Amino acid sequence: MSDKIIKVCAIALSSALCGWLMTSQATAAAPPEPVAGKVVLGVTVAEAELIATGWRLSKLLKADVRNDKAEKIGKIDDVLVSSDGKLSTAIIDVGGFLGIGAHKVAIPVHQLVLSADPTKVMLPGASKEALKTMPEFHYTS
Numbered sequence: 001m002s003d004k005i006i007k008v009c010a011i012a013l014s015s016a017l018c019g020w021l022m023t024s025q026a027t028a029a030a031p032p033e034p035v036a037g038k039v040v041l042g043v044t045v046a047e048a049e050l051i052a053t054g055w056r057l058s059k060l061l062k063a064d065v066r067n068d069k070a071e072k073i074g075k076i077d078d079v080l081v082s083s084d085g086k087l088s089t090a091i092i093d094v095g096g097f098l099g100i101g102a103h104k105v106a107i108p109v110h111q112l113v114l115s116a117d118p119t120k121v122m123l124p125g126a127s128k129e130a131l132k133t134m135p136e137f138h139y140t141s
Contacts, residue, residue, distance in 0.1 A: 059119065065092055065112075068124045073131060076121060077104060092123075094131040106137040 057079055065074045074092040082088040089106045096102030113122040 060114075060121065063119045063121050065121045065123050065126075067126045068122060071127070073123065073126055073128045074105075077102075079109065080106075091137055092131065094128055103132050104137040105131050105134045 060076055060079065063076050064072050065076060067073050074094040076090055077093045078091040079087055080089045080091065087109045090109050090112060092105050092107055093102035094105060107123065111123060113124060114120075115122070
């Protein structure tokens with residue numbers, strides 16, 4: 001009879017141990033709760049999925065800018081980030097050759113139309129002549 005008690009105790013103990021291990025593994029896999037006054041670094045999974053469909057700035061730099069008639073009107077020289085951390089303005093080189101004599105203009109990023117190919121950027125309704133009449137943009141630093 002003591003053998004049966006030992007077997008029952010062993011089964012009960014192993015069941016309890018398995019339950020405890022499963023619970024501790026489940027809580028170990030869960031992300032830690034944010035602590036008041038602390039900022040979580042990085043992006044969430046949802047944010048990562050959203051930005052994965054975006055465009056890399058490294059691919060946009062020096063990309064040709066065309067109008068809706070497919071005419072080349074300039075190249076992206078730079079993209080500026082505002083002090084609140086948002087992309088705000090694209091600097092476009094208009095005219096010039098190899099960066100010499102180019103007229104730089106500032107265009108709000110939201111006016112650009114990006115295709116699935118990041119090297120194809122469109123500025124609808126624009127022309128090279130219209131961009132050259134805009135005030136020239138000068139970097140402050």
